Amino acid sequence: MTTTAFEIGTAARNIIGGEFATGTGDETIDVYNPTTGALIDTLRASSIADADAAVAAAEAAFDDWSGLSLPRRVAHLIKVRAILDENIELIAATTNRDHGKTLEDARGEVVRAMDFLDTAIAAPMIYHADSISIAPGLDARRVRESLGVCLAVTPSNFPVMNTVQFTSWALVTGNTLIIKASEADPIASTTVLGLIQDALPKGVLNLVHGHADIVKHMIAHPSVQAVSCITSSPTAKAIYAAAAQAGKRVQANGGAKNPIVIAEDADIDVAVNGIIMSAYGMAGQRCLAGDRLVVIGDVYDKLLPALTTAIDAIVTGDGAVEGVTMGPVISAGSRDRLLQFLAAAQDQGATFHRDGRDVIPVGQDTAGGYFLGPTLIEGLEPGSDLEAAELFGPVLVIHRVPDLAAAIALSNNTDFGNAASIFTRTGAVAAEYERRVRAGNVGVNTFPGPAAFITMGGYGTSFYGDSHVCGAAPLDFFTDQKLVVTRW
Known part of the structure; x- marks a missing residue:
């Protein structure tokens, strides 16, 4: 492991024991700007030795960190929050270049990160x-103790x-x-963790870049006590x-296959706004994004023209350009999978109400970017292998069904169960859908994105595991x- 110095926001490096370090693995990782397709960094993957060094640094820091009083640990997190607040524009610009999301979405992500800090604070x-x-003289109490070294795969x-x-929550x-x-x-993660190192004792928070081999090694490492991840379902199951x-x-x-149900009495304007935000916000690359639109009865005839008009108003291109509302997908592989x-x-035989394959993205040097415009298709067989696949991109598949029972059945026709939404003016319809749909997050006339404290x-x-990741659940995890x- 060799230490290295570089300008934060421009490259990805490991952070081990409070120091930036170049990986020592055999492979390199090329990082591309999704907006242009240009290579922006090449980093050396971590080796098993690098992973062990990160675990050792975290283990060495544990006793002192866990020995701090809770208010003193909170004081460190308050400093972390202040650093993020002071560097929103740098972090947002880095995220825009590294991920491709619009600057507005990137700024919102930093604000959302600070919301999670607020819950921990x-x-x-x-x-x-x-x-x-x-009994008299015999007392019992329950106290909380820290676990030790934890691993998070983001x-x-x-x-x-x-x-x-x-x-x-880990800290x-x-x-x-x-x-x-x-x-x-990886540059965005390096940027944010590099910025906040000065607010924390060395070794408390470490970062490694690499492949599945180091994840498997750290999971098996005897010093690692807990593992968190957000990823695809096959990878989550394996972890x-x-x-x-x-x-x-x-x-x-x-992963997810999230339905959006439009009831016959839905407010069309509210429903269209919700669909656009859910299916096409951040180019559909969110675990709560809707990719299965289920329309009940004759409301279809009012919804479709309103929805296609709204889709036509989406501006696809470089997310750093004013007026652009949707950026590229994350990688050439993601775009190819969607294509x-x-x-x-x-x-x-699907019908393409809107086809994003021929999109001309706004901005300079976007011809090589990983763009797919907002797409709306119809005619896939519900529950078929093709229709049931998680899309994770700006593609929405529409279905027309006769009634609420059929909408619920189609919503539940998936092995996933992350999010579901219904748009209706009738409380009884919303209550029936909420009760019968098999999803952990349900929205009624809205996108079901929860606050950090819920x-x-x-x-x-x-989901696989012992405890969820928001609200107070991480305290127990x-x-x-x-x-x-005690007896005295």
């Missing part, structure tokens, strides 16, 4: 011991928010943490299985509870 309000008198779609989300509960960032946009077999605590968030899906759908999580193959019985 408020931990003293709920981080308390319970006590009870069992996704490409929110390289700042999810990184800070896991950091907030406030007295643990030390290693982040393994996505290979697709869950490996961590559980190793006796580790684990929270593994997977293969659309080609297969066309072969199966729990969220999926059903089915959308990142601590052990010890019972102390």
Whole structure:
């Protein structure tokens, strides 16, 4: 492992024991700007030795960090929040270049990251011991203790928010943490973690870049006590299985196939706004994004023209250009996967109400970018292998059904269970859908994006593990509870 110096925001490097370091693995990782397709960094992947060094640094820092009082740990997180607040524009610009999302979305991601810090900073309000008198002179109390070294595997779609989300709760509960960032946009993660190192003791928060081999190694490492991840369902399942077999605590968030149901009495304007935000916001690259539109009855005839008009108003291109509302997808591989899906759908006779394959993106040097315009198709067989696939891009598949029962059945025709939405003016319809749909996050006349202090999580193959990642659930995940019985 060799230390290195570079300008934050321009490259990706490991951060081990508070120092930037170049990986020592055999492979390199090329990082591309999704907007232009240009190579912006090449980093050396981490080796097993680098992973061990990160674990050792986190382990060495644990005793002192966990020994701090809760208010002192909170004070460090307050400093972290201030650094993020002071550097919103730098982080947003880096995220725009690294991921491709618009500057508005990137700024929103930093704000959202600070929301997660706020929930952890408020931990003293709920981080308390319970006590009870069992009998005269015999008392019992429950106290919380830190776990030790934790590992978080973060996704490409929110390289700042999810990184800070896991950091907030792991650290406030007295643990030390290693982040393994996505290979697709590692510069954003390096930027945010590099900026906040000065607010934390060395070794408390570490970062490694690399492939599945180092994740598997750290999961099996005896010093790693808990594993968190947000990724695809197959990878989440594999991480869950490996961590559980190793006796580790684990929270593994997977993929989604999220329905949006439009009832016959829906407010069309409200519904269209919700569909646009859900299906095409951030180019559909969110775990809560809707990609299955289920329209009940004759409202279809009013919805479709309004929806296609709204889709036509979306401006696809360089997210740093004013007026652009949707950027590229994260990688050439993601775009190719979506193009293969659309080609297969066309072969199966799908109707393209809007076809984003011929989009001309706004901005300079975008010809080589990974762009797909907002797409709306119809005619796929519900539940077929093609229709049931998670899309994770700006593609929405529309279905027309006769009634609410059919809409619920189609909503539930998936192994996933992350999010579902319904647009209706009738409380009884909303209540029936909420009760019967198998999804962990339900929106009524809105996109079901929760506040950081409210729990969220999926059903089915959308989640594996012991505890969800929002609200107060991380407090239980990142601590052990010890019972102390005393007699005096």
